[in-house]
Amino acid sequence: MFLFIKWLLSAMETTSAPNGCGYSISSIYYNLCDLTKVWGVVVEAVAAAGVVTSFVLFVILMASLPFVTDKKRKGMVALQAAILVFTLGLFGLTFAFIVGRYSTSCSARRFLFGVLFSGCLSCLVMHGLWLALLQRRGRGPRSWMLCLGALGLWLVEVIINTEWLILTVVRSPPGIVTVPDMSCSIANQDFVMSLIYVMVLLLAVVLMAVPSLTHKHKQWHRDGAFILVTGLLTLAIWVAWIVMYVYGNRVVGNPSWDDPTLAVAVVSNAWVFLFLYTIPEICFLTQEDPDQEEPHDGEHIYPARSLVYDTILKEPEPPHQNVYMENKAFSMDEPPTAPTKPVSPYGAYNGQVRSAVYQPTEIALIAKGLTKVSMDQDAMIPRATAPSLNLKSGSSLPLSSESLPS
Structure with a gap:
């Protein structure tokens, strides 16, 4: 009889599952599926989103990191990524x-509540x-210094909550799932x-931020x-849930x-971090550095690295060459203009041997005149002898045919 009564009570308990929940679901998860308590389903959907x-x-x-041109904003990406990770944890804590x-x-409530919020706020403090x-010095600390500062601020809260967790869990080991232990008996x-x-x-x-x-x-x-707006809205949310959690619900x-008060506070504060800080910062990543002034003619200013490559790839300008013929008999009146494009060293090659190129020097002119005279005398005399130059008179002109010896 006793076993029958116990079986009947258990059957009545299983048949009293709320609307929307199956009979095999434990009672501690009823808020996730109970359609009569809408707050659980709504908060669950908002947290999942x-x-x-x-x-x-x-x-x-x-994915936007390789396209960031401003080095200052690029140094803030690590803090923004950390805030996204902690915000993701806040949405998970809502469950x-x-x-x-x-x-x-x-x-999880007692340990992760302070740890996750301190992680987000530490990154915001270092960004501020x-x-x-x-603003004061014209340049800020390096990104690794900001990350170390945020890590130090966050570890303080981690140490505090770890100490509490060790003292409560070790002193009161977890027992049956449905029976609250010391970790659940903490006052508001x-x-x-x-x-x-x-x-x-x-x-x-x-x-x-001020x-x-x-x-x-x-x-x-x-x-x-x-x-600043993110901090003020977070402060307003914290004041609201603390008043309701400590005083309002009792009144x-x-x-x-x-529990609904804390769940709504966590999920709403997490969305504040996303909408008022993370999304605007991601949109600002593609902006240029304000310290880099634009020229008046509207030309684009390239970074220093591109200037180096432009200098390497730029064609060298040919040196200005003044071509003058070192000849006492000839001189060029005007030097040729420098070419606007690089000139090939083989551009003037016409297929002739350099020694065959005619060079109109004074000695060549004299030799040409003597050769002509010798050819004229070959028809008249058996042999032609070289003319003797009058060195005393300093004349360099060839003698006439009458002065030639017979």
């Missing part, structure tokens, strides 16, 4: 607040610091007090404005609204 959007934006960010409370879900230093005020460091980072985000609003360059001014008389 956020997971897909974060992954797509991460792929777009990595831990939708399902029922048990040891694993309670530990970079903008402030860029204690949960909020454990996030003080995250609140300090949130305040730092707002303060770091100086960049007076930046002389428009694009850095817009970056600071988006960071209304619905303590069961604690």
Whole structure:
């Protein structure tokens, strides 16, 4: 009889599954499929869309990296990629607040809530610091220094939550899934007090973004404005959920609204990070460096690397050659103009041997005149002898035929 009653109670329990959930689903997952409690299904759908959007934006960010021409923006890609990863984790954490409370879900809520938010806020703090230093000194820290700074700020919260997790889980090992343990028995005020460091980072985000609003360059001014708006909306969301989680739900008389309050806060804050920071930063990646001034004639300024290649590939201009014939009898009145295009060294080759080219020098003219005279005398005398030059008179002209010896 006892076994029959126990079987009947279990059968009644399985037949009382909410609308939209199957009989084989555990009761801790009813909020994911219960159509009578719309908040669970709606938040689940919004979180799933956020997971897909974060992954797509991460792929777009990595694919746009080779096309970034501004080195300053290229150094911020690492921080933006980290924010996308942490935002993806926030969308996944939303499911831990939708399902029922048990040891694993309670530990994930307590540990990942501060870790994921501190990761996003640490990157925003370092980006705001970079903008402030860029305005003051004209250049900001290197990207690896910003990554180390964000990593240091994030590790503080990781150490704090790891210490809490070790103390609670080790002291109270997880038992049956449906029985809450010590990790689920934490009070709402204690949960909020454990996030003080995250609140300090949130305040730092707002303060770091204020100086960049007076930046002389428009694009850095817009970056600071988006960071400031993201910090202010995050601050407003945190104030709203803390008031409802600690005080409002008790006054209304619905303590069961604690989990929906945290789930809505996490998913809405994650979408704020996407819409107000990540998407605008990805759109700004293709902008040019504002420090590079455009010329007045509208010509495009190429980077230094392209100038080097242009110098190498540019045809060398031929040296200006003044062609003068070193001849006392001849001189050129005007030097030829330099060619506008590179001239081939074989352009003047006509197939003749260089020694056969006629060179009108003075000695050649004299020899030509003597040869002509000798040919004329060959017909008159048996032999022709070389003429003797009058060296004393300094004349270089050939003698007449009458002075030739017989």
